[in-house]
Structures are given as C-alpha cells and as structure tokens.
Amino acid sequence: MKKKTYTIGFDLGGTKLAAALLDNNGTMLDFIKVPVDMKREKSAVQTQKRVIGLMADIALDFKQRFPKETTGKNFLGIGLASAGPLNAAEGKLIHPVNYPGWKIVPIRDLVEKEVVKRGFKTKVYFQHDATAAALAEGWVGGGAGMSSFAVVSVGTGVGSGVIFNGFPAQSRGMGSEYGHTIVDFKKLQESPDKLHHCTVEGVASGTGLLRRAKEMGFQGSSVEELVASKDAKYQVLFKEMSWALACLCYDLSIGYNLERIFLSGGLIKIKNLYFNDLKSHYKRMIQQMNPAFECKIEVAKTKNHAGVLGAGYLPYLALKK
Numbered sequence: 001m002k003k004k005t006y007t008i009g010f011d012l013g014g015t016k017l018a019a020a021l022l023d024n025n026g027t028m029l030d031f032i033k034v035p036v037d038m039k040r041e042k043s044a045v046q047t048q049k050r051v052i053g054l055m056a057d058i059a060l061d062f063k064q065r066f067p068k069e070t071t072g073k074n075f076l077g078i079g080l081a082s083a084g085p086l087n088a089a090e091g092k093l094i095h096p097v098n099y100p101g102w103k104i105v106p107i108r109d110l111v112e113k114e115v116v117k118r119g120f121k122t123k124v125y126f127q128h129d130a131t132a133a134a135l136a137e138g139w140v141g142g143g144a145g146m147s148s149f150a151v152v153s154v155g156t157g158v159g160s161g162v163i164f165n166g167f168p169a170q171s172r173g174m175g176s177e178y179g180h181t182i183v184d185f186k187k188l189q190e191s192p193d194k195l196h197h198c199t200v201e202g203v204a205s206g207t208g209l210l211r212r213a214k215e216m217g218f219q220g221s222s223v224e225e226l227v228a229s230k231d232a233k234y235q236v237l238f239k240e241m242s243w244a245l246a247c248l249c250y251d252l253s254i255g256y257n258l259e260r261i262f263l264s265g266g267l268i269k270i271k272n273l274y275f276n277d278l279k280s281h282y283k284r285m286i287q288q289m290n291p292a293f294e295c296k297i298e299v300a301k302t303k304n305h306a307g308v309l310g311a312g313y314l315p316y317l318a319l320k321k
Contacts, residue, residue, distance in 0.1 A: 005076050006069040007315045008062055010055055010111075011129060011307030012082040014038055014098030017054060020305070021062045021069065022312040026140035029066060031308070032058060044101030052107070055080070056114040063120050070120070077123040079314030080111060081132035081307050089173025091126045125314035131168045131176055132310025133302065134161030137262050139313045141301040146259045150252050151300055152179075154245065155265035158201040164256055166320070179205075181251060183244045203244040204274075206267055209237055227270055242274040246281035253286055253293045264300035271299070 004023055011018040018033040034054070041047045059078060063070040083098045091108025093099065108126035115122060127135070134151040137143040143151075147166050153159040158179030162169035169176050179201040182188060188198040202208045206223045213226050213234055220226055226234060249261050263275070279297050286294045302309055 004069075004074065006066075006074055007076050007312045008059055008070075008078045009308040009310070009312030009314075010058075010078065010080045011132070011311055012036070012051070012055075012080065013129070013307075014083060017051070017058075018305075018308050019055070019058045019062075020308040020312060021066055022309070023069075024316070026136075026309055026312070028305070028308075029069065030062065031305075038099050044099070044103075047099075048102065048105060048107075048110070052110050052114050055111050056118055056120075059115050059122075060118050060120055075122065076319075077125060077315035078111070078115065079125045079127070079132075079311035080108060081127050081129045081311040081314075082107065084128050085174075085177075086126075086128055087173035088127045088131070088168070088170060091124075123315070125318055127168070127310070127314055128159075128161070128176070129307050129310075130159030130179075131161035131163075131170070132314070133159075133264060133300070133306035134163050134262075134310070135168070135313045135317065136302045136306045136309035137264075137300050138163055139316075140309060141306075142262055142298055143260060148256055148258050149260045149262065149295075150178075150256070150258055151262045151264055151306075152245065152248060152252075153265035154204060154263060154267040156206050158199075158205045158245075158248075159265070160248070160252070162252065162256060162258075167317075169256070178248055178252060181248060183247050200244045200248045204241040204248075209241065212237055223267065223270070227273070238273040239277065242277035243281055245274065245278045246285065249278070249282045249297055250285045250289070253282075253295055254289060257293055258295050260295050261297045262300035263297065264303065264306060268299060275299075 007022050009020050017036045020031045021029045085094045093105040093107050096102050108124050112124035130153050137151050143149045148164050150162045160178040162176045180199045182198050183200050184198040196202050209223055
C-alpha cells in the first residue's frame with residue numbers, strides 16, 4: 001500500500017484566496033475560500049503584508065487541526081499558484097495585473113518566511129495559476145497518464161498552461177502565455193498601440209467580449225447580461241470568439257503535438273455559444289495542415305478546484321526533477 005503524503009495548495013487571485021489540504025491522490029481533506037480585497041489598504045506593501053499573513057494563518061490552522069498530516073515526512077510542502085505575470089523559478093510576481101501597485105514581489109520567499117516564523121517549518125513552491133491548472137488536470141483530471149497536453153482557461157482573461165513531456169513548458173520561470181498570441185494583425189496594423197485588443201484574450205475573454213460589445217452600443221456590465229440580451233447583432237462576437245480559440249488550439253497543436261487540449265474557466269458556462277464552432281474550425285484547419293497533429297478538445301474535469309489542486313501538486317513535481 002502506497003504511503004500517504006500531504007501538501008497544502010494555495011490559489012491566489014485578484015478577488016479571492018482558496019486553500020486546501022490534499023493527500024497524494026488529490027483528495028481534499030479540507031478546503032477554504034476567502035475574499036481578498038486588493039484595494040483595501042492605501043499602500044500596496046500593506047496589502048502584501050496582509051495577504052501573506054492570511055496565507056500563513058491558514059497554513060497554521062491546517063497544521064493545528066491536522067497535526068498528523070502536516071508533521072514530519074508525511075508532509076511535503078506548500079504550493080502557491082498565483083495570477084501573473086510572474087517568474088516561477090525565482091518565486092517572484094512581476095507587476096501582476098490583478099494586484100494594483102504590486103511591483104516585483106518575491107512572494108514565494110515571503111510566504112515561506114512568514115510560515116516558518118509561526119512555527120511551521122516547510123518549503124513553499126510557486127507557479128503561474130494557468131500552469132497549475134494544467135498540472136492539476138494531469139494529476140487527477142482528464143490529462144492523467146498523458147505527458148503532453150494543454151489547458152486553456154477562458155474567463156476574465158485567456159490563460160494557458162502547457163505540459164510538455166511531463167513538465168511545464170517554461171524557460172527561466174516564464175512562458176506558456178499563449179492567450180496573448182495575436183489573431184488580428186489587420187487591427188494591429190491600424191492600431192499598433194492596442195496590442196491587447198488584437199490577441200486571443202482581446203477577442204475571446206470576458207473582458208474582450210464586453211469591450212467589443214460596448215463598442216457596438218451594449219449598455220450592460222457583464223457577459224451574463226450580454227448573453228441574456230439575445231440581441232442578434234452580438235452573435236458575431238461569439239463567432240469570432242470561436243475562431244480565436246480555434247486558432248490558439250491550432251497553434252498549440254502544431255507547436256507541441258499535444259495529446260489533448262482542455263478548456264476551463266468561467267466562460268465554460270456559455271460554451272453552447274462557441275464550443276462546437278471552435279472544434280469545427282480547429283478540425284478544418286488542422287486537417288489542412290497535417291492530420292497527424294490533430295488532438296481532441298474537451299472540457300477540463302478539475303473545474304473550479306484546478307488552482308488549489310495544481311498548487312498542491314507542486315511539491316510532487318519538485319521531486320520529479
């Protein structure tokens with residue numbers, strides 16, 4: 001019988017912090033999700049201190065309530081997944097978009113120092129949230145047993161995590177940012193200072209859909225309102241969304257010869273508006289290029305817990321290196 005080991009996974013975003021105590025099968029012994037207001041304090045440094053303290057408090061709470069699982073060789077460490085940009089190898093956030101005023105922050109070392117200071121001697125591992133979601137899918141989701149696959153997260157933005165031959169496709173701690181690949185070079189020629197409007201994220205994300213809808217006269221403030229309006233003139237947005245995501249999947253396929261591509265994120269709930277078209281466009285493109293590169297595109301199985309699961313897997317990934 002395989003010996004049980006345990007980890008803690010943290011998933012830090014711009015509005016929430018999720019945490020879980022996990023065993024080596026990816027089973028959650030406990031899970032907590034709390035709001036994180038990144039604009040509460042006047043100073044970004046004060047916000048950093050509070051958020052790091054919150055993670056240390058949660059880690060210590062897990063340790064006090066689960067002493068057997070978090071002591072000695074049973075416990076392998078803490079994993080932290082965060083929105084970026086970031087450098088996973090150096091453990092640093094680099095002007096993260098969702099954390100106002102944060103510049104270059106060595107968050108991995110700061111969290112580890114705070115946890116150790118409170119009597120919990122352990123190591124902290126760090127990774128981009130989209131890559132962590134891909135690691136989770138490979139650990140306990142649809143990618144289990146696969147060595148090369150990708151997770152494309154479609155929500156407020158478009159994130160991507162590529163696992164290539166068993167490891168994240170990153171160099172010097174960075175990379176796998178395929179949501180920022182360009183899909184509209186004509187618009188870029190017209191407006192070279194609006195790069196983000198011309199990327200997959202600019203076309204297919206919730207933020208991109210809303211921006212483009214408002215340019216067409218939409219008065220609402222959410223994708224849900226846009227969908228509920230059922231105005232035929234906005235259907236072109238979802239058609240273009242399917243093309244942008246199909247292009248992304250095509251690029252990933254010919255770049256890595258993937259076994260599978262998984263879609264996740266908040267906009268999976270409206271997949272009826274773009275998913276079938278995405279797969280149809282992708283198949284047509286990849287067949288023209290070379291059918292040998294074609295792979296299945298499916299909805300990810302780890303869903304809303306992908307971040308904490310992937311973070312919790314990071315100590316195991318470190319053992320593989």
